[in-house]
Amino acid sequence: xxxxxxxxxxxxxxxxxxxxxxxxxxxxxxxxxxxxxxxxxxxxxxxxxxxxxxxxxxxxxxxxxxxxxxxxxxxxxxxxxxxxxxxxxxxxxxxxxxxxxxxxxxxxxxxxxxxxxxxxxxxxxxxxxxxxxxxxxxxxxxxxxxxxxxxxxxxxxxxxxxxxxxxxxxxxxxxxxxxxxxxxxxxxxxxxxxxxxxxxxxxxxxxxxxxxxxxxxxxxxxxxxxxxxxxxxxxxxxxxxxxxxxxxxxxxxxxxxxxxxxxxxxxxxxxxxxxxxxxxxxxxxxxxxxxxxxxxxxxxxxxxxxxxxxxxxxxxxxxxxxxxxxxxxx
Amino acid sequence: xxxxxxxxxxxxxxxxxxxxxxxxxxxxxxxxxxxxxxxxxxxxxxxxxxxxxxxxxxxxxxxxxxxxxxxxxxxxxxxxxxxxxxxxxxxxxxxxxxxxxxxxxxxxxxxxxxxxxxxxxxxxxxxxxxxxxxxxxxxxxxxxxxxxxx
Numbered sequence: 342x343x344x345x346x347x348x349x350x351x352x353x354x355x356x357x358x359x360x361x362x363x364x365x366x367x368x369x370x371x372x373x374x375x376x377x378x379x380x381x382x383x384x385x386x387x388x389x390x391x392x393x394x395x396x397x398x399x400x401x402x403x404x405x406x407x408x409x410x411x412x413x414x415x416x417x418x419x420x421x422x423x424x425x426x427x428x429x430x431x432x433x434x435x436x437x438x439x440x441x442x443x444x445x446x447x448x449x450x451x452x453x454x455x456x457x458x459x460x461x462x463x464x465x466x467x468x469x470x471x472x473x474x475x476x477x478x479x480x481x482x483x484x485x486x487x488x489x490x491x492x493x494x495x496x497x498x499x500x501x502x503x504x505x506x507x508x509x510x511x512x513x514x515x516x517x518x519x520x521x522x523x524x525x526x527x528x529x530x531x532x533x534x535x536x537x538x539x540x541x542x543x544x545x546x547x548x549x550x551x552x553x554x555x556x557x558x559x560x561x562x563x564x565x566x567x568x569x570x571x572x573x574x575x576x577x578x579x580x581x582x583x584x585x586x587x588x589x590x591x592x593x594x595x596x597x598x599x600x601x602x603x604x605x606x607x608x609x610x611x612x613x614x615x616x617x618x619x620x621x622x623x624x625x626x627x628x629x630x631x632x633x634x635x636x637x638x639x640x641x642x643x644x645x646x647x648x649x650x651x652x653x654x655x656x657x658x659x660x661x662x663x664x665x666x667x668x669x670x671x
Numbered sequence: 672x673x674x675x676x677x678x679x680x681x682x683x684x685x686x687x688x689x690x691x692x693x694x695x696x697x698x699x700x701x702x703x704x705x706x707x708x709x710x711x712x713x714x715x716x717x718x719x720x721x722x723x724x725x726x727x728x729x730x731x732x733x734x735x736x737x738x739x740x741x742x743x744x745x746x747x748x749x750x751x752x753x754x755x756x757x758x759x760x761x762x763x764x765x766x767x768x769x770x771x772x773x774x775x776x777x778x779x780x781x782x783x784x785x786x787x788x789x790x791x792x793x794x795x796x797x798x799x800x801x802x803x804x805x806x807x808x809x810x811x812x813x814x815x816x817x818x819x820x821x
Contacts, residue, residue, distance in 0.1 A: 386784035486781035488748050489798060490757025490764050490773050495693040528684045529676035538688040576691050581684075605758075655676050 345521040345554035351457040352513030353665065354467075356621035357401035359394040360614070361476060361502025367600045372622040373503075374401055380477050380502055388426060391475035395420070395504040396431040398621075399469055402506045413437045414465035417456045418506075419448040420473045420613055422482060427473050427504075437469070445642030446540075446569050447523065448472040449505065449617040450661040454520040456509045457663070471506030474612025483533075483647060496535040498571040498611035501599055505617025507625075514629045519637075519664035521551040525644060527657040533650045536658075537574020537596075537608060540641040543658035544570060545581040547639055551662045562591065562664070563633035566624065568616040568640030569596035571608030595619035595640075616640040624665070634667045700761055707760025711767045715740050737768055744769035748776040774798040 358373045365376030375397060382390040395418065403409070416439045420427035425441040432439035444451035452470035459465040479500035480487050509517065526543040544567045552558065559565060559582075570578055575594045582592075598619055599610035620638055627633045639662040645654070675681060715736050722732035747753040753773045757764040764770055775795055782794035796803070 388784075481781055485798070486777040488751060488754050488773070488780055489777035490748075490754050490760075490770060492758060492761040495695055527676040528681040530685060530688065535688070535692075538691075542684065573688075573691055573693065577684075577688060580687055580691075 343522075343524065343550060343554075345519055345551055346454075346458060346461075347519055347555070348457055348461045348517055350511060351460045351509055351517040352511060352668070353515040353517060353625065354508040354510045354513035355402050355406045356505065356507045356625045357398045357405060358503060358505040358618040358621040359398045359401070360504075360618055361394075363476070363499075363604065363606075364501050364503055364599055364610070364614075364618070367604065369598060369619065369623055372626070373618060374398070374622065377502075380475070387475055387477040387481065388422065391420065391422070391473055391478050391502070391504070392427040392430045394475070394502070395427050395471060395473040395506070396434055398473075398504040398506040399431065399435065399471055402469065402471075402508050406508055408467070408508070410435050410437050413467050413469055415440060415456070415459065416469045416471070417442055417452040418469070418471040418473075419443050419452065421445065421448075421479055421500075427475075427478075428471075431473075444523075444640075444659060444661060445644050446474070446611055446613050446615065447640040447642030447659050447661050448613045449568070449620065450638055450640040450663045451522075453507060453509065453517065453663050454522060454661050457517040457520055460509050460511065467508065467510040469506055470509055471504065472613035472617045473504035474500055474614040475502045476500050476612075477502075479612060493607055494534040496532070496537070496571075496573050496608055498537060498569060498596060498608045499600065499606035500612040501596075501610040501614045501618070503612070503614025503618040505614065505621035507621060514668055515625060516666045516668050517663060518666045519551065519555065519662070521547055521554065521662040523547045523659040523661045524550075525657045525659050527655050529655045531650075531653065531655050533645070533656065535573065536611065536643045536656065537569070537571035538577050539656040540643055540658040540660065541570055541574045541577035541581060543660040544568075544574075544578050544639050544641050547660040547662045548582075548637075551637070551639075551664075559591065562635045562637045564624070564627075564635075565592050565637045565639065566616075566619070567592075567594045567596075567660070568638075568642070569609070569611035570594045570641055571596050571611060573608055574641075598623065613640075620665075628665055628667045631667055636665045638663050638665065703759055704761045704763030706763065707756060708763030708766060711740070711764065711769055714743075715767075740767070740769050741772040744772035745776045748773045749780065753777075771799060771802065774802070 456468040596609035
């Protein structure tokens with residue numbers, strides 16, 4: 342069933358996250374490193390604000406571990422905008438070899454998965470992996486102008502403003518132990534306002550392959566977190582899992598953790614930022630403190646474009662899985 | 672090879688997705704649209720009645736009423752309030768002339784960062800453009816029918 346990579350020598354050294362004001366007002370608000378005061382963040386366009394957030398999360402990561410740019414062999418990062426302008430332009434200011442990666446909202450685990458293989462191979466010592474999304478830039482690119490009066494569908498998710506970065510290297514409190522890259526899965530759904538349902542089969546495919554390849558069961562992980570399936574997509578994934586359904590309730594979705602219901606964000610948060618920020622500021626500390634020992638993070642992405650949606654094509658999706666393990670104290 | 676997206680499994684899944692879709696209350700939505708749309712019209716009627724009471728002709732008062740509503744809608748869009756009204760009122764805020772004004776001001780604001788010509792001016796009609804095109808076509812068709820019949 343295609344390969345799952347098991348790794349021995351890759352660790353998450355540090356993480357950092359920068360989120361928007363709406364996300365800062367949510368249940369995880371106090372955990373993020375930086376909550377920006379407004380979505381434009383002192384810039385004159387939202388695009389500039391997004392790249393500033395990504396750059397800041399990378400800088401914070403380096404500062405936390407006292408590294409300089411020359412300590413890194415590569416940056417792997419991506420976002421949702423055309424030509425990856427957030428990641429590309431953020432990397433412009435760092436002068437570290439850069440590879441932009443695109444996996445739509447699955448970009449975070451794609452970056453980590455690729456970065457981990459590079460470190461495991463021994464070719465690289467230290468890699469920065471990150472991803473960003475921004476509510477307004479995404480709305481502008483994929484939907485309607487933000488001030489336009491439209492009612493959102495109940496199944497629609499809210500692209501969150503947030504950037505998260507991790508440092509992958511040879512030491513650290515959390516080990517990257519397993520990586521399964523996703524296959525492109527398409528169950529023929531076409532509703533761009535219901536991406537969670539379109540992505541759930543991709544999450545299921547990757548999860549299923551990951552578990553089968555390793556001969557593991559869902560219970561072997563303390564937590565299995567998908568990226569941004571949202572409330573309905575989360576239910577659909579449970580349906581797909583059928584008898585493999587998790588009795589212990591260890592299945593969650595990053596998108597469901599960002600907002601509370603009062604925030605009127607419908608099906609939950611979406612965007613690369615969801616898995617990036619929730620991992621960086623919530624799961625990583627949980628792993629470090631030993632509240633959980635094994636986390637399987639499966640970020641999900643809808644690989645469609647404006648043009649294909651308008652041409653009435655279905656929505657292909659992908660999910661990449663990465664397992665993080667706490668390094669025990671001895 | 673059967674494509675996954677055309678497989679029976681995919682079709683079953685699509686049916687399941689339909690079942691799990693959260694239901695929205697149509698009646699409640701219609702009521703909210705009625706309240707918001709009605710209130711906008713009430714504001715318009717108030718302006719018109721007020722102007723007529725100052726001696727303006729009904730026709731001129733109607734024009735000033737439209738201008739006032741367009742101005743108010745543009746102002747509320749700029750202040751970031753109109754989309755909140757629409758979130759509550761749905762079609763009630765989209766159908767009146769204020770909705771049309773909002774659909775022009777919103778993209779103008781959005782694409783201002785791409786410059787006054789290729790951004791603001793070019794993208795201004797991205798929502799309203801189709802309305803104008805099909806509005807003109809249907810006006811022409813009905814105008815022709817009318818001229819033939821009457």
